[in-house]
Amino acid sequence: MRARQTHTPTRAPRIGRRGFLTAGIAAAGLGLAGCGSGAATSSGRARLRQWNLFTGGDGARLMEMHEAFREEHPEIQLEDTTFMWGDPFYTKFVMGAAGGRAFDIATVHLSRLRGLGTGTLISPVPRDLLAEHGITEDTVPTTVWDKCLVDGELYAIPLDTHLVVTYYNRRICERAGVLEGDGTLVETNGEEELIDLLTEVKEATGQYGIVMETTGAWRQFWSLYRQLGGEMTFDGELVIDDDKALRCLDFLRRVSEEGLAPRASDAPGTPANFQNEIAGLMFGGNWELPTLRDAGMDFGMRPFPAVFGDPLGQGDSHAFVLPYRRTPDREAENAAVAYAAWMLRNSLTWAGGGHTPAYLPVTGSEDYQELEPQAGYREAAENVQFDPQAWFSGSAAQLQSDANSVFQAVHTGATTPEVALDRFKSAAQRLIDTPPPV
Amino acid sequence: MTAHADPAAPRKPRSGSPGAHTPETPRALPTRLRDSLTGLGFVAPFTLLFAAFLLWPMLAALWSSFTDRSLARSDSSFVGLANWQQLAGDPAVWQSLWVTVLFTLLSTPPLVVIALVMALLTNRVSGLGWFLRFSFFAPFLLPVAVVTLIWQWMYQPGFGLINAALARVGLSEVAWLTNENTVLLSVVITTVWWTVGFNFLLYLAALQGIPRQVHEAAALDGAGAWRRLFGITLPLLRRTTALVVMLQMVASLKLFDQAYLLTDGTGGPNYAARPIIGYIVDSGFTEMNIGYASAVSYLFFAVIIVAAIIQYRLFSRPGVES
């Protein structure tokens, strides 16, 4: 059997047996052979096939950047494809990378990198080539850069960081009397101060103080847990601080039970609820910014509030990766690296979508510093809290979706924090016991 | 395919008379040998494809199911029954299997009954045959993604056609695809609309095979329309019904395409519409666990075989066959 014969990008192409078999099969196909898709087009331009998972505001911004890139780089023929966010994208990513000829560069969540087969499905990024385009260790925040390294090799080029933040509706908050003189939301410290704030806002709306995605409660949970300094590891067995986890879950229970937040609000429903002003505040990803702005709302943004410690928020980073390639193709690789570097250098446009660029010269620029309301959470973005490290962890991965489905019951009141924690622990343990695919 | 006789072809016998073709003559052996070689040559292309794309993968999957093979790792090792043990204790396997079975139970009756009603009506009504055949059968010809694009649009809350119609008659909106309790039902409705045309055609063909005289004779005997339907037509259709039910159950057990696309690849809230094939795809390609996905594939294969045996038992009883 061919158990030991899979692709590793470093290995020289084995034309021998595989080529022979391919030829045989192709002959059986009566001349159907060949038909791969060549990297170079007839016009002689380098073809660059880019895969991404951006729709909505992010998608529009990506298209805008791609148009600008095409104009500046007529020698590269950029073909972009958008797949559905989450599992459908990662399923296609895995299949395409395993096939080894479907795309030349793709965006992934940095938190997923280690679970996607670095070295087998993802090729290392040639650092010197990247440096030629001006991207080095020194131009990216260290915390993010380190996430791109696996066993000392660079496997990803980070575009941004993004995280869960607090949105506030200025009109409602003014009515509730919780705005500072300059129109920003008052800063709260600790659980009770936040609850007081939410109560005042609730009185102003007559319905709720805040909306948050109850079907995506992992984001809130991990933010709070990290504020408490909680750690989570998965080496053979789950290590979690029960007391800290319970305090976080109890907070989720409390805001719903006291009517400060709806018991149920799903991903599309949460920003809609915020727009419909059933609450004056929202916990949400910074990527909701363009939608709300397009809706013409008067709103501001702040970091996720300091409930148990520093105002830390759960987040992740979009990064470019190079797929494993069946036949090495220098030209496509050069084009891919040039493209990624260009995207980083021009990520001021990308910042319009609420994301914080990873490229330090951009975040250090005056243009970026002046962006509102991005300035309201810029500092928190520097300290984004990545998900715990495991092959089943990260954005849209199994641990998150297990946690989301368990924790939403705390919001609805269907389970107690204690039961939810037990369920989460056994779900996590089951993932740990699953043989890792990488 | 042009298949005319070639007049220029040599007609004369090569040597010896045709009567010489008996086992005793020396000419017989070459003929048999030639037949054998020709026969083997004729089956060779298909056999090759069959071996390469059915037999070999079957065996490879069996082997994989005993290894920890992964798409993201270059080596793999034998893990014995680990995958099978994991499978037995994996709630997602049993949940997705239940989704498949539930879908089969929910979708088969309407797909058979509505098809029968459509065929009876089409057979009965004159002058509209072309239009009815088109309306009932055209959806079957649509690629699945076209079907799901249209139905996702129909199921939309707010401005979707179905919810708008519900609101018009004073009923409350249904969150068709986003509610755990309705998502599988939505898949069933879409499937009925999409594939009922195939069963309809099978029934229509069978109905048109029933001689008119049978009905006319019964009508002369004073049998009413309902009596004729239940006393004559349906019993005559029994074999077709058995076939339609059988084909439909097998087709329903293979649910994946429309469920995957209607739920945008998520399997629906809490995986309420992720069938077993969806779980095979998820564990194989999303989690990259080829070994485990192979084991689940074999479980699915076993389900199909069991269904086939049950059907064979049910429909091959004496009385049904005749």
Next chain:
Amino acid sequence: MTPTSAVASQRRGTRPPLRFTPGGLTFTVLALFLAVVWLIPLVWAVITSLKPESETTAVPVRWLPLEPTFAAYETVIARGDLQQWLLNSTVIATVVTALTLVTCVLAAYAFSKIPFPGRSWLFALFIAGILVPPQVLIIPLFDQMTFLGLIDTYTGIALPQVVAPIMIIILKRFFDAIPRDYEEAARLDGAGHLRILVNVVLPMSTPILAAVGIFTFVQAWNNFLWPFISATDPNLMTVPVGLGTVQGSYGILYAQNMAAAVLGALPLIVVFLLFQRQVVRGVTDAGLK
């Protein structure tokens, strides 16, 4: 049927006619109602595709567009990928159909007419193969195709779809029914099996060949699961895979979605309208056996 004809036929005689009864009118109305219900989704898709994007999500829902436009079609066509997918679907369905016909006809003929060693054994193996649903094979086939480097090639997408042993059985049953006299006459004339197949058997088999061919083509055209797995490069996707997985970067635009759906549905619908009788026969013949 019209009410007048129903009345006329009632007047005609005492024997209750089979078609033109008052009950018949009820059936006609019922049939028309069902047909209209079944057409609504298609009609709604066409109507939506002719609306400007802003009208699609308007509440309350309006049936007809206020300002009908082909803008959605223009955008979809300008994007170009749908044409590529239509081309891919055509190529793959054609190749699958041709290969299925050639390999299955040859094998069915051999099983029907030529004694050769291992015949019954091999036939039993193929019958057993019918029990294996292609869905069971996706994981090992993907693995195998990765190994052979055939993921994202026409070859890799098409070849596994050719293995449909049921077609051999259908064809063999038909060939079995052809009287031996014909081929024996040809044999006496010194014709080999290939000549007999091409000159004698095939001309007599056009209906079943058309049935198998049409059925295979429709199946291959609409097949989702294997092409979904073996074609990840958008340039090699078929219509169902491309429409189902590739997203517009601007989010969901219903008029464009429906325009793409209508264009993706059109080829087979047109074929059906042109060759309704053959398609119906193809589906029932190949499906019934």
